[in-house]
Amino acid sequence: MRGYDTSEFQSRTERAQRRMSEAGLSALLLTTEPEIRYFTGYLTRFWESPTRPWFLIVPASGKPIAVIPSIGAALMAQTWVDDIRTWSAPDLSDDGVSLLAATLREICPRDAVIGLPDGHETHVRMPLADFQRLQDLLEGRRLVSDQGILRGLRMIKSPAEISKIEMACDIAGRAFQRLPEIAREGVALDEVFRRFQMLCLDEGADWVPYLAGGAEQGGYTDVISPARSSPLMPGDVLMLDTGLIWDGYFCDFDRNWSVGPASVQVRDAYATLIEASDAAFEAARPGATASEVYHVMNTVLSRVSSETDAGRLGHGLGMSLTEWPSLIPTDHTVLAPGMVLTLEPGIAVGGKILVHEENIVITEGSPRFISPRAGAELPQI
């Protein structure tokens, strides 16, 4: 089912309001796509345009209030939000700032403290000059940190959210299965990238915001480069890592293939990656920390390799391609049922790297693979 029952948004809003009350916040001010969608279901690809700012206010009680460009009014009116205030954007002299300030003044007392996400992995999506002007217009009301409320809420997914991520994973899994249709020795890597995105769409993706990968002899140099036009050659390891979307939710996992037979070194390295992600899978239970899952993987990997440059061995995912927590030594987030994680071990081998990635859901007991769990043998095309 696309979308949600209204109860989903009621529940999210009430949970936010309980935490706001505990934190002494009179409202939340939100400016980015996932933050606004989280409380409204407002889903559009129009965010690709950087021109217009969009604002959502979560008040201390009651439904969220949208302060948005008029071009979005019709679509916002289809959500559960009733209070939709619009201006004709772009407005070069006042792009929603005075309307936003007036709304905040109306619903917040003069000494109010208003939270906005200001920590790791966030940004404020409005012009800095407008943000400074907004503060001046609040007449004593202060904009402060949301104290991680958004992060805490979004990190635990509802069953309905998880089933959307699973749908995205299923679509990507079927596209990866069909990879041999489009990739073989002699086909250019950029052609593989184009055709793979077509496979994702053919299998039911709404769109394919993210595709990265590589194909070089015995591994690849990094995992974020665009595809080159050089053809696949025997001895290349091809990796594709996709974040496709279904109903606003991402999957994020990769697959590797050897073009022709792989060397023993590459096969062993790949088997080590699978061993690392399997070990992390076993460890990823409620009560364990992100750091502990990192160390479980790193113990396996460091038997044979130094670290890669990736900076982490996995992360959360959901409405964004990457979300909290990070599987790094210093992230002590305690895992809890409803978290969706990627396990993404990487290994350096002969001057190249190999990276494997799976997606799992944390449950009360063992986690559950939602990407099609890979075996220890590197597949060959």
Added chain:
Amino acid sequence: MRGYDTSEFQSRTERAQRRMSEAGLSALLLTTEPEIRYFTGYLTRFWESPTRPWFLIVPASGKPIAVIPSIGAALMAQTWVDDIRTWSAPDLSDDGVSLLAATLREICPRDAVIGLPDGHETHVRMPLADFQRLQDLLEGRRLVSDQGILRGLRMIKSPAEISKIEMACDIAGRAFQRLPEIAREGVALDEVFRRFQMLCLDEGADWVPYLAGGAEQGGYTDVISPARSSPLMPGDVLMLDTGLIWDGYFCDFDRNWSVGPASVQVRDAYATLIEASDAAFEAARPGATASEVYHVMNTVLSRVSSETDAGRLGHGLGMSLTEWPSLIPTDHTVLAPGMVLTLEPGIAVGGKILVHEENIVITEGSPRFISPRAGAELPQI
């Protein structure tokens, strides 16, 4: 040709530095994808991940300096940038902030003024708390507005940039030509969306970040909604508006089709849209203003219709789907050769809207259509 000669980046940097000198800025600090790519050519889809901040400093003289997560070092090293400073991100206690501050302290005198884009259509892509901490670490150096330097530079495209946008337009034009292969009465709109993205890829798009549209009886309700699963019916007007990418540059134009014969009212409204964009085309010459081009279109449109909710009748495009200027009454930007614009008239008809969009380049004389100029007759499928 993909990418650019190094001279393109030298020229962009030198032009920035001349303007910085005039404005009294010791450096520019840039945080977003197009800003950083503009001076480096650093092209990756990895920006889809909101986790890591990225920084580029344009000093008063010499090449830009990259302060970036280590995961990006290998790809950045392929650009013309030599000075690449990295940290292992994500770092929950110091995500590049002290490294960035140290770099700015090193290259800027203590009383320096550092510009960053803070105006319309910009945002600072780093956590707000980190931005505040950065200011504290600059020991007297001040972060201020870039005074529109980035906007001014990016608004005028080089011949090499224009040919990339033309390539994107050509790809979309071929995909639109093939629309009858995938859309007819009875096909669900969301299936049309999926298949159209596949056509874009098949015709050579690197990826398809933006697709919007609609299909309802005699028009559509807005132009930003995701596709519904309802099938196309006789009397629907189908509109698809795509921003696909080739080598980092967007096209942004739409096409309309009538499913079966269109009513006289719809045909007339469509012809009025074409008349409006043709009139704007004639007016869009160096020396004219964005406002004047708006009024030329609005004069045609207001003969038959009140305004839609779109807020403008066209805009710039390039590395972003939408850029400066805006075709609105209050934007007095003077058109100049090298600007790439969309002409996007919209019309209200019988409770629905119709929108047409073309892409043009401003030249010394007449502008040039880079989308395949549409005729006055609404095509039928």
